[in-house]
Amino acid sequence: MTGSHGLAAAQKGVQDSGNPTHFNFFRSALRGRQRVLWCANDPTVCLDREKNPWGGSTCCYQRFCKDTMSDPNHCGACGKTCAYGFVCCNGNCVDIQNDARNCGACFEECPGQSRCFYAMCDYGG
Structure with missing residues (x-):
């Protein structure tokens, strides 16, 4: 051929x-x-850990299970979108540029009384 x-x-x-x-x-x-799971025929499949290994922290949105703990378009609940520049950390929209408990990434905590600027702990001293 x-x-x-x-x-x-x-x-x-x-x-x-x-x-x-x-x-x-x-x-x-x-x-x-x-990590996509079809839920059009059974919306409860997203919450069922027997059928869905990520169950409990997901919801059915437009026929697919969505992770409500880390998806910025479904943060904390289906359809709850994080604002521009925010990241979904554990179901909460977080500004990782200025949050001392999530500095630069989710769960990256600045030590002691350090503050977070530009995603770095104690930037500029």
């Missing part, structure tokens, strides 16, 4: 084969990181 038909057939053969390939590895790795 030659031309674009041969290439398409060759790619299809590689994707369908049981042999591990870089393409299949990355496709499965990305699928695992998405």
Whole structure:
């Protein structure tokens, strides 16, 4: 086979084969990181730890379970969006640029009485 038909057939053969390939590895790795669960037929599946390994901190939004503990578009509840520049930390919208308990990232606490500026503890002394 030659031309674009041969290439398409060759790619299809590689994707369908049981042999591990870089393409299949990355496709499965990305699928695992998405943590997406379909809930259109049963909205309670998002809360059920038997059916959903992330249950308890998720909600059903537009047919998919959403993580309400870290998703900035569903922070603390379905559809509750964090303002621009804020990050969802443990279900709360947080300004990681200026929050001493979440400085630069969630749960990165500044020591002692240090303050957080520009996502760094005691920036500028």
